Amino acid sequence: MFNPLKMNPVEKRILLGGLSNSLIYWANHFAMDTIPEYPQELKNRVEPHMPQNADIITSLAPPATLYVVKKISKSTDRKEKVGDMAFGATLYGVPNFLHDVVVQTAYQEGIAGRPTARLPPTMAMTKYAVNNIPIPRTVSVASMGKYRVTS
């Protein structure tokens, strides 16, 4: 059998658990980025410093599910195999969840620390605000008809 890294069956199952958890996580990311009808509830965050809900679920649900399957399995052999895969999924899922929390926190801190943009003034300010009001050079009085008094 092809086994270049000389891995024993337990190590293979652990690796399989990690890889399958990673596949679930990144497949979900792909779906989130490409499917317009992706549910908004899964894109939301419980708190701004936390990853998106779907990221939390896809990081932590696979190991939790596998541990439950291990618990309810009656066969000792299956218990052992599923337990190894659950441990592999934990090796990927839990550090990946912490990774996402720290990265999202760093993003929020960066946004908070961003210098505020200075907008250019819309009009030249002078000492006296009244100076900005254009002075009419022509005075027109309705009752004077076609004659105008100019300054």
Next chain:
Amino acid sequence: MDNVEKNMLIGAFATSAVDMGLEANYVYNKSLGKEMDGQFPYIGIHDAIPPVDDWIADAGVPALFYIVGKAMKKDGLIQMAKGGAIYGVSQLAGITLYRVARLASPAPAARYVVVNRRI
């Protein structure tokens, strides 16, 4: 948990810590408005392959554990290397698949809508 599992978990967390440190630094500076792309280690190799910082964290850290463990003949460090490798290999494989899938679908959203409408 037995000692082997503990060591593997420590290795996975150590690898993840380097990964998160590099990525948090990138994201923090980017959100401040600083240009980080192209600066070491945030160098892209190819659109389908993870950038250098991911390789340093996900492949470099387990390799370092393994080399030091072999040199010092410490089984604990080799077990940490295995734990780190499971996190790192899974992460690199996942990122690569994601990048390849994105490359294969240049306008995925539009294509999905067209398929959904059964045109």
